[in-house]
Amino acid sequence: MTHETSILEIIEKTTARRNARRAFMKTAAGGVAAVGGLSLLAACGDDGAMSTPFPTPTPTPTPTAVSVDVAVLNFALNLEYLEAQFYSYAAFGTGLPASSLTGTGTQGAVITGSGAGFPRAVDFSGDPLIGQYAREIAYDEIAHVNFLRAALGSMAVAQPAINISGTADGAFSAAARAAGVITGTSATFDPYLNPTNFLLGAYIFEDVGVTAYKGASPVISATYLDAAAGILAAEAYHAGLVRTILYSRGVTNRDLITATQMISDLRDNADGTATGTLAGGTTPTAGSASPDGTAAKAGDDDQGIGGTNIGVLATGVSNIVPTDVNGLAYSRSTQQVHNIVYLNATGANRTSGGFFPAGTNNPNPAFTVGLG
Amino acid sequence: MTQTDQIIEAFDARARRREERRGFFKNVMGAAAVTAAGAAAMSIASEAQAQTTGPSEVDVLNFALNLEYLEAQFYSYASTGQGLPANLLTGGVGTQGAVQTGTGVGSARQVVFTDPAIAAYAREITQDEIAHVTFLRAAIRGTGTSDALIAAQPAINISGATGGAFAAAAASTMPALTGFDPYADDNSFLQAAFIFEDVGVTAYKGAAGALINNKVYLEAAAGILAVEAYHAAIVRTALYARGATLPALRSNTDAISNLRDSVDGTTDLDQGVSPTTVSGQTVSNIVPLDVNGLAFSRTPAQVLNIVYLNPRSVTAGGFFPNGINNSNTAIRSSGAN
Numbered sequence: 001m002t003h004e005t006s007i008l009e010i011i012e013k014t015t016a017r018r019n020a021r022r023a024f025m026k027t028a029a030g031g032v033a034a035v036g037g038l039s040l041l042a043a044c045g046d047d048g049a050m051s052t053p054f055p056t057p058t059p060t061p062t063p064t065a066v067s068v069d070v071a072v073l074n075f076a077l078n079l080e081y082l083e084a085q086f087y088s089y090a091a092f093g094t095g096l097p098a099s100s101l102t103g104t105g106t107q108g109a110v111i112t113g114s115g116a117g118f119p120r121a122v123d124f125s126g127d128p129l130i131g132q133y134a135r136e137i138a139y140d141e142i143a144h145v146n147f148l149r150a151a152l153g154s155m156a157v158a159q160p161a162i163n164i165s166g167t168a169d170g171a172f173s174a175a176a177r178a179a180g181v182i183t184g185t186s187a188t189f190d191p192y193l194n195p196t197n198f199l200l201g202a203y204i205f206e207d208v209g210v211t212a213y214k215g216a217s218p219v220i221s222a223t224y225l226d227a228a229a230g231i232l233a234a235e236a237y238h239a240g241l242v243r244t245i246l247y248s249r250g251v252t253n254r255d256l257i258t259a260t261q262m263i264s265d266l267r268d269n270a271d272g273t274a275t276g277t278l279a280g281g282t283t284p285t286a287g288s289a290s291p292d293g294t295a296a297k298a299g300d301d302d303q304g305i306g307g308t309n310i311g312v313l314a315t316g317v318s319n320i321v322p323t324d325v326n327g328l329a330y331s332r333s334t335q336q337v338h339n340i341v342y343l344n345a346t347g348a349n350r351t352s353g354g355f356f357p358a359g360t361n362n363p364n365p366a367f368t369v370g371l372g
Numbered sequence: 373m374t375q376t377d378q379i380i381e382a383f384d385a386r387a388r389r390r391e392e393r394r395g396f397f398k399n400v401m402g403a404a405a406v407t408a409a410g411a412a413a414m415s416i417a418s419e420a421q422a423q424t425t426g427p428s429e430v431d432v433l434n435f436a437l438n439l440e441y442l443e444a445q446f447y448s449y450a451s452t453g454q455g456l457p458a459n460l461l462t463g464g465v466g467t468q469g470a471v472q473t474g475t476g477v478g479s480a481r482q483v484v485f486t487d488p489a490i491a492a493y494a495r496e497i498t499q500d501e502i503a504h505v506t507f508l509r510a511a512i513r514g515t516g517t518s519d520a521l522i523a524a525q526p527a528i529n530i531s532g533a534t535g536g537a538f539a540a541a542a543a544s545t546m547p548a549l550t551g552f553d554p555y556a557d558d559n560s561f562l563q564a565a566f567i568f569e570d571v572g573v574t575a576y577k578g579a580a581g582a583l584i585n586n587k588v589y590l591e592a593a594a595g596i597l598a599v600e601a602y603h604a605a606i607v608r609t610a611l612y613a614r615g616a617t618l619p620a621l622r623s624n625t626d627a628i629s630n631l632r633d634s635v636d637g638t639t640d641l642d643q644g645v646s647p648t649t650v651s652g653q654t655v656s657n658i659v660p661l662d663v664n665g666l667a668f669s670r671t672p673a674q675v676l677n678i679v680y681l682n683p684r685s686v687t688a689g690g691f692f693p694n695g696i697n698n699s700n701t702a703i704r705s706s707g708a709n
Contacts, residue, residue: 143665218587230666237659240605318492321602327503328595
């Protein structure tokens with residue numbers, strides 16, 4: 001065998017693996033439940049890396065590791081259902097195939113609503129670049145749903161009821177109203193109306209996914225760490241994409257930058273004032289200057305994109321990346337994430353609301369509630 | 373076409389990127405490179421078993437610190453014309469080196485930006501990267517006051533002048549970027565930044581497992597991983613958007629990606645931003661992911677192949693003319709590809 005042959009053979013093996021995965025996806029997507037079990041994740045997570053990685057030391061044994069992993073991965077799956085449905089409707093005008101929604105817990109529908117603001121394909125014809133981004137992100141999020149479902153196998157939760165409607169009583173309008181982007185009970189925020197609204201709708205979710213996966217990083221076991229880190233990175237790329245476009249357009253359309261600040265403030269207000277640790281993201285002193293150009297609130301772990309001196313060539317500093325003083329992204333606990341996606345539900349109401357009108361599905365009930 | 377078909381087609385689009393890469397390997401790998409790669413391929417199993425004592429957590433953090441020195445110096449010169457303050461460069465591990473800026477055309481200097489948004493991104497990323505240097509140094513220092521465990525900044529070459537690392541990188545891309553001056557203007561700056569950014573993401577992802585027993589370090593590394601991915605997205609999005617009217621900006625990312633892929637081994641871990649077509653519709657490629665929607669990982673050796681600009685096992689070159697500083701010699705060498 002020549003050396004060239006051996007190289008190509010290795011590539012062929014990669015291709016064979018890929019084709020196997022393709023067949024698997026087709027089967028799973030076609031309605032035959034994939035019962036790969038958790039061990040499949042390890043096989044899927046490493047997409048053919050061939051040289052010596054940093055060796056992973058033997059982790060400290062944790063008796064409940066598997067059940068925590070199942071809870072964390074299912075927590076993530078709920079968020080991916082939400083993101084995938086939103087992007088799929090916006091990019092393609094349709095939701096995920098029914099075979100991608102089954103599982104444990106109570107399966108719910110996508111609440112599309114009717115009238116102005118119902119979920120539908122955004123008309124990107126006047127702004128084709130945004131359409132190209134929308135399709136890319138949609139495919140990525142669908143891949144995350146499929147990946148997590150395959151990883152969890154029979155332990156995957158069903159999609160809960162999801163509200164991605166921009167009608168007056170829809171979750172997007174409720175979020176925009178709570179943020180102050182729109183005012184009045186009859187006003188709507190329709191993320192499907194045009195490419196700009198789509199970007200703001202996407203903005204509501206993206207950074208939350210980053211903080212959620214980062215918050216889960218110290219909890220998840222060694223088996224799933226690599227895959228979780230891979231999704232964390234993907235979500236951060238998505239967030240960076242959306243924030244970059246909003247900023248570049250915000251230089252001439254300041255309303256966009258103002259809107260991101262309002263949504264950021266909403267997330268800050270909703271997720272409590274828990275102050276971060278060194279690793280979780282050091283929250284600034286209330287009233288100090290936030291990198292987004294505003295005064296920081298107590299427990300401020302979210303930032304808009306404005307920065308300082310917007311549009312000033314010589315001195316402007318953007319805030320595409322929400323970081324603490326150490327240059328680290330923030331973490332959110334599962335409770336904090338729920339407060340946001342439930343839209344600030346507290347007390348007795350912290351088990352559902354907003355984008356998840358019947359709550360999230362999880363075999364561990366502690367992973368379905370917000371802070372009290 | 374059903375939604376399922378569309379998803380499969382998107383999946384195939386990712387696969388096609390790899391098919392192209394296969395043809396690429398067949399065509400461009402010279403005899404020497406093939407020999408090296410073939411040898412590496414055959415020794416994978418033994419290589420995997422050889423490393424019995426892994427790097428310590430401090431070794432891993434110092435590895436990251438070397439990369440952050442490089443990124444921070446590049447962005448700092450590009451946005452301000454100056455490097456990092458001297459008190460951020462000292463350390464007890466390794467020999468401290470200078471920044472080699474080169475002279476004349478292509479030398480490291482402040483970019484004259486014309487787009488306020490790109491200038492604002494450059495300043496923001498500079499602040500973040502300097503914060504990473506500061507943070508990692510503090511994390512390695514720990515509760516003590518000694519810098520004994522901190523890797524000093526090694527010699528760093530961020531010159532685009534003749535003989536400089538950027539010039540060498542530009543000459544090695546496939547196809548080569550002729551007359552590339554990383555500090556010339558907004559577009560040049562973005563392409564130079566593209567050379568580094570995705571590498572940082574894959575490096576931190578590859579390192580995550582080695583920090584699993586220290587949850588504080590692990591979560592911090594996850595925080596930097598996320599920030600590097602945000603940075604990469606800024607750069608990739610800006611290049612893609614500008615590439616709508618200047619297509620070379622997109623194809624150049626593919627050329628740089630090919631360079632990274634050609635030196636870091638046979639596994640395809642890299643993608644440019646050029647779009648694919650799915651169901652007759654154009655789909656961007658801002659996010660380089662595998663078929664499961666996950667970002668790639670690189671081993672320390674693979675990362676060093678890229679920053680040393682060399683497919684073989686060497687201990688210095690490219691952006692680190694004297695190698696990186698680390699007390700663990702096992703993670704100072706690039707891979708034998």
